[in-house]
Amino acid sequence: MTEQHPSAHAHPASGGSAGGVEHCNVPHTENFTVVGNHLLQHPDLSLTAIGLAVHIQSLPARTPIGIKSLAAKFPEGEIRIAAALRELEEHGYLARTKERLQSGRVVTRTVSFNRPGAVVAAAAAPAPSPAQAEPETEKPQLHPKAARLLARIGVDEPRLTLTARDVSRLAPAVSAWLDRGVPATTVERVLTTGLPQDPIRHPAAFLAHRLTTDLPPSLPAPGPTTSPVAHHPDPLQTCDGCDRAFRAPQPGHCRDCRTTGRKAA
Structure with a gap:
């Protein structure tokens, strides 16, 4: 499964300690x-985990590559396969995250890394000297979620595979979408659907x-909240005609006296 040098011999190599392994390597085409x-040759992974990663x-x-689907293909069983998957996660060869689709359904997104930490290491590298630095490039460690999203796109769509430098340059643009409340699944869909038939x-x-032309507008800022105006009842007044108490903004006659006065007129 490893890459072989084109000039490798097709016969066992001699030498080495007696009884040790000898290789008969034929280049794969x-x-x-x-x-x-x-x-x-990972010193901390089990053989089951190494084989499963390969x-x-x-x-x-x-x-x-769920546990049940793998157990249906191999004799190790669900318990050993689940343990091997956890090993690969712990050492960075596998990432499994739960994501909720717009339909409400929760799915498990799995990413396999053939070189764990390669993108992260490149992103966390020291900034170049002022003579080499490019003004438009921001430190990618400021955008870890965006960097992971961009690295994952190449796994799902090989035609969109990016270099570590490309991830560094595009991460701020992806962060602009995420900062505007756009879910990561929506950003991925915008970037990967409707691709041209011709090679990219x-x-x-x-x-x-796409990140520039399809950028959605910022959500409007919430308006100021106003406290409801407390309603105070009119003060009590004494009717000038019948001495009855009634509520009104100013002294005068109560409603009954006003009605009687209108009828008498």
Whole structure:
């Protein structure tokens, strides 16, 4: 499963300690997966976890890798597979997050990393010197959620795979969407749906165009809240005609006296 040098010999290599492994390597030209030795020789991962990681990295995008679907393919069973998945999460080879779709349904989004921390390490690298720095580039560690979103897009849609430098440049634009209350799932949908049939030669420029032209307006600021005006009843007055108490803003006659006076007139 590892990448082989084109000049590798097709016969066992001699030398080494007696009884040790000998390799008979033939270069692969199709149907192969490149896997790093950092995974294959990982000192803290179980063989089950290493094998599962290699299997996951070989799968096409969107292939289900839930515990039940994996247990249906392999003899290890759900308990061992669940434990291996947790190992891969702990060491950065796998990320599983729960997300709620607009329909209300909750789904598990899984991302497999063939080089754990590669994007994060590039994003957290020290800023270049003033002579090398570009004014429009912000430190990507200020936009971790946006950086993860951009890195995940290339997993789901290989034509939109970005370099670490591209992720750094586009992260502020994605953050502008998130800061305006747009859910991450909506941002991904805007960036990945309706793609052209022709090859996308410059995915970073393509995504930058969509992030700029389709940016939604900012939500209006909430208006000032006003406290309700307290209503105070009119003061008590003494009727000038019958000495009856009644409420009115100013002294005068009560309603009955006013009615009697109008009838007498």
